Amino acid sequence: MTQMFRMASGGIVDRSRTIGFRFDGRAYQGHPGDTLASALLANGVRLVGRSFKLHRPRGIFAAGAEEPNALAELRTGARREPNTRMTQIELYDGLEAASQNRWPSLRWDLLSLNGLIAPLLSAGFYYKTFMWPASFWEKVYEPLIRRSAGLGRASREADPDRYDTMQAHCDVLVIGGGVAGLAAALVAGASGVRVMLCEQDFVLGAGLIGEDEAWRSAALERLAGMANVTLLARTNVFGAYDANVVGALERVADHVAEPGAFVPRQRYWTIRAGRVVHATGAYERFIAFPDNDRPGVMLAGAAATYVARYGVHPGRRALLFANNDAAYQSLFTMQDAGVTVAGVVDPRADSAAQAAARARGITVWSASQVVGTAGSLALSGARVARIGSAGTDTLVAADVLCVSGGINPAVQLATQSRTAVAWSERLASWVPGAALLPQFSAGAANGVTGLREAAADGARAGAGASGAPADALGLPEDRPSDVTVLPFWEVKGSGKAFVDIQDDVTADDIRLAAREGYKHIEHAKRYTTHTMGTDQGKSGGLVGAAVLAEARGERVQDVGMPTFRPFTSPVTWGAIAGTSIGKHFAPTRLSPLHEWHVKRGAVFMDAGQWVRPAYYPAPVDGDGWDSVLREARAARRGVAVCDVSTLGKIDVQGRDAAVFLDRLYTNTFSNLPVGRARYGLMLREDGIVFDDGTTSRLAEDHFFVTTTTANAGPVMQHMEFYLQTVWPDLDVTLASVTDQWAAMSIAGPKARATIERIIEGLDVSNEAFGFMAVADATVKGCPVRVFRISFSGELAYEIATPAGHAQTVWNAVLEAGEAFKIEPYGVEALGLLRIEKGHVTGAELNGQTTAADVGLEKMFKKRGDFVGKVLSQRPGLTDPSRPRLVGVRPVMRGDQLRAGMHLVESGTTHSLGWMTAVTRAVELEGWIGLAMLRDGVARIGSRMQAASPLHGALVDVEIVSPHFVDPENARVRV
Amino acid sequence: MIRIDCPSCGGRDEVEFAYRGDATVVRPAGDAGEEAFHDFVYRRANPRGWHVEWWYHQAGCRQFLKVVRHTMTHEVHAVARAGDRVEVPAAEHTGVPAAEHKGVPAA
């Protein structure tokens, strides 16, 4: 027999269609409109999980996001998602779900013996165990904890689904699509402003089902007809950030087995709202009493929801334990739907609802409480006793125990945006106070209950948020519902009384925390893990706070509440990552010559966002080193060309451009003649080297600055900062032209012979165009700028051309160099050449080195201010024993050097320096490297050892000048 | 996420900007000495309250904007161009008009 707890009628499930699903491998049936939880209850499934630490049997406790117990691994294989709430999973045909945290099976969980080790798992166990011997921790405690404590398992396979990222703006954002949210959206929508409404449920206005359904239908129809209103169901607002920016997760395709083609599974929304209406409702809270976690114990409102919305009896025989009249309506709903009522247990002496219940023939135990529950894997009854009577209690048979300790307005999102909270004596709960931002709370979230009052409150909020009148809205009909409570939090007795059912935190744990000094609510929370589960203590947070208050001898409101932070409900990593995965994590920047490099078969490497050729393998090469050495040899002995388009380029123009550069660089540019380039060094204001590069003067008031590839953005920002905020009086304009100009470096003894074949309109002879000369010309009719600058240490020219001409010019260079066997060279050969030459790059200019550290102290001008000048003279930065740039060679030329090796005196282990860059050389035999070495200059000529304990390497080395090749710099001038 | 109303570009997300710190410190003259530069680079008031600071609109107009932000609430009171003067609210608390509809139920 299937669905024996399904009512013949009632609710909004579609009984004309039956759909199949599996839970823990068993086949069941449900209807469209069900959640996994309602369908399981319809099939009489009561046991759905085991608890986090103690492996106690647990059942469905709630009907929404506050569910602590009914967590499932949803779907299988690569799509398996742990810790999903069965109360929010929309049932679909073929759904497969599994219970969590049980072994070997849900019914026979051997680890429920954890009850025996419960003393080990009491409050603060994370803290206390660190006091134990490490051996016990490693061998006994940690494996035990890892096996027993935990939630579901994530899939280890790659997620096959897509997730989208959405950006949105609106005038009014309504969070929550209950009666108050619908009313707010109707009023705001009618005013014509842009309205968005987000509701985590898959139906809107669920609270109206079984009540005023006509009002609900009319409201949904009117909203659907408003073009300025966007309704997002299945969308949970999980966090409120500054300035009315909120994050929301839309579950686009979680209610189908697989997303359709081009449909994402989820969308991650960032919504910027002018005004926000918090219509987030309220969460019913439970009461802590012994064994209040037994399957069959359920929030009263949830039990009524299963009846009214899903047409499911959550049990055959219901008992209510409540301290407020509103909860009686839940019981009456169940009674009207045919559930047998065992009675009501109410700590209050009398109330209107108690009289109404008696009039319905319901037994009411007033001034009484539930002191325990009976049953093993499912509830069979509750023990009821009069408050104050010792010893005697009555066992009342029931298979569902509805609990209500009152309601907690859902102020999580409001407080995240710094709305103050106030204590309501009537609700014994926190309600929203004054908002910091343009925000409004409405309905149950505002402590206003009853459909009619909540709708009116929502309409007022919608009016406040949009400026429209609220009074035109018709209000729904409702029944009397008074949420005034007698504050009642805990029934003391033998047995575990849980204040956090998901995390297995009991009232005794809270008291233990208080006794051990963790009396602040934030401390008690962390010490016990109270409210730290996936449900974030939505229905038990205040109960634990009340127990703590009693232990401190204070009122609940004096204890306060822990800070609510995003996320209010779990969000999957897939949604957070969105489309920013793999190669799409960051933009990819390509040189205009990239396609050529690909065709040439280059091996690429990433340089920040840039993709650059590392080297170009040729058939003659045995391995990558062969290619690198071949390319570098071509540059040293013949001619080679390198794509250097990625270098940062900044165009500096204006009457004061030279003055500006003088103030930014350690050296002088105002005396640089037009048509010349100069190497420049830039410091940060704290005296540390920031960047280097060549700057060319194209006209009196026009300079062309190059930066390192990595620092192009930071240097631009640095320049803008000084120009705009420090020296705004200077007449200078900056433009980043990195992407606009392609650049190629032609290096080698045959460089001039190569380019003079193609350069038009410029005499590039040494006499006419000497070292550091700059001039405009053309190549095959393309405009180019020719710079006689060298990074390799060879005779070299850099040719820059507008990016669109890059391929034409590059081809011309290759064609002209054919006679000299020109080779393209990549970043690896570029690095080899610069290490041989002793030029510094980011490995040495790492944000910790001074100009003197890298041997560039002569670049400081004598007169005039420049950025970093004053602080670069501090004693710590001018200490002569600071690590300084040196060259390193192995004594045995065949020994390998490694970047990161430490330099030590032979036979010692005290590091005196480190290798910043290493390479195999072409001008010298074997490996060479650069290093930063304490007293480096004094040690040149001495022997040390280079150690890499990680590789078990210890190499005898000699310390040499960093300029391995052509220290006189003669080659660049020929 | 802070929203900054750029005078050139309009309201934009914080992620388009780079923070550049206190906008009230002034770079000393080149001959002011080490102490003065030390204070310029390192010493900051770190107030709890209103703070005038630079935000660089890196992914927008590339202008350094002077922003008056509350360090506790992140409220942005004013945004101006680098050369403009900005008003700093006298009160420590934020000046945003609280929502009129408080609706706290009778206790």
Ligand SMILES: [Zn+2]
């Ligand atoms: Zn801007």
